[in-house]
Amino acid sequence: xxxxxxxxxxxxxxxxxxxxxxxxxxxxxxxxxxxxxxxxxxxxxxxxxxxxxxxxxxxxxxxxxxxxxxxxxxxxxxxxxxxxxxxxxxxxxxxxxxxxxxxxxxxxxxxxxxxxxxxxxxxxxxxxxxxxxxxxxxxxxxxxxxxxxxxxxxxxxxxxxxxxxxxxxxx
Numbered sequence: 001x002x003x004x005x006x007x008x009x010x011x012x013x014x015x016x017x018x019x020x021x022x023x024x025x026x027x028x029x030x031x032x033x034x035x036x037x038x039x040x041x042x043x044x045x046x047x048x049x050x051x052x053x054x055x056x057x058x059x060x061x062x063x064x065x066x067x068x069x070x071x072x073x074x075x076x077x078x079x080x081x082x083x084x085x086x087x088x089x090x091x092x093x094x095x096x097x098x099x100x101x102x103x104x105x106x107x108x109x110x111x112x113x114x115x116x117x118x119x120x121x122x123x124x125x126x127x128x129x130x131x132x133x134x135x136x137x138x139x140x141x142x143x144x145x146x147x148x149x150x151x152x153x154x155x156x157x158x159x160x161x162x163x164x165x166x167x168x169x170x171x
Contacts, residue, residue: 001133001134001137001138001144001145001146002144002145002146003130003133003134003145003146003147003148003158003162004145004146004147004148005147005148005149005150005155005158005159006113006147006148006149006150007149007150007151007152008034008035008038008115008120008149008150008151009038010038010041010042013035013038013072013073013113013149014072014073015073016073016074016113016147017073018074018111018112018113018147019074019075019076019109019111019112020074020075020076020077020078020104020107020109020112020113021035021039021068021072021074021076021077021078021112021113021114022078022079022080022100022104022112022113022114022115023035023036023039023077023078023079023080023115024036024079024080024081024082024096024115024116024117024118024119024120025047025051025056025058025062025064025079025080025081025082026058026081026082026083026084026085026088026121027057027058027059027081027082027083027084027085028058028084028085028086029058029085030048030051030052031045031047031048031051032047032048032051033120033121034115034119034120034121035115035120035149036079036115036120039066039068039072039077042071042072043066043068043071043072043077044071046066047066047077047079050064050066056079056081057081058081058082058083059081059083060081060082060083060092060095060096061081061095061096061099062079062080062081063078063079063080063081063099063103064078064079065077065078065079066078066079074113076107078100078103078104080096080099080100080103080117081096082096082117082118085121085123088117088118088121088123088124089123090124090128090132092117092118093116093117093118093123093124093129093132094132094136096117096118097116097117097132097133097136098136100114100117101136101137104142105142108142110142110144110145111144111145111146111147112145112146112147113146113147113149114146114147114148114149115148115149116129116130116133116148117129119149119150119154125157126150126154126155126157126158127157127158127161130148130158130161130162131161131165133146
């Protein structure tokens with residue numbers, strides 16, 4: 001799996017030409033925050049309405065598919081529940097990442113824009129999140145490129161960490 005980066009803002013997201021965008025939704029966030037909040041704004045509150053109606057709860061294991069076009073450049077918006085913010089942990093992160101990988105594999109999506117679970121509320125360090133993602137994806141050859149929505153500082157941290165890991169493995 002190749003990791004690329006983009007900033008988590010609508011202007012940058014609009015420039016990406018993938019079929020699917022993936023965002024995390026916490027059970028105790030209304031309206032949604034992070035990339036889900038940006039998408040909600042662009043979709044005129046559609047995600048918020050799904051939350052209000054109880055169709056989207058944000059519980060761990062939940063997956064909701066929302067059409068993206070014509071208001072977004074993505075055909076599909078996939079929303080993954082991460083549970084309550086205070087209960088978020090590395091084991092929850094692993095469960096949601098596995099769910100993301102299997103869902104995208106089931107849809108035969110090889111390239112996606114992704115907000116990793118818990119990242120929009122800094123519940124997991126970006127370098128640790130990337131390590132677990134790559135470890136989980138290692139056994140699943142269906143995933144070519146994931147463009148991660150991260151701040152510049154997080155992008156730098158992950159890139160530096162990956163360089164250090166490559167050096168460590170070589171020696």
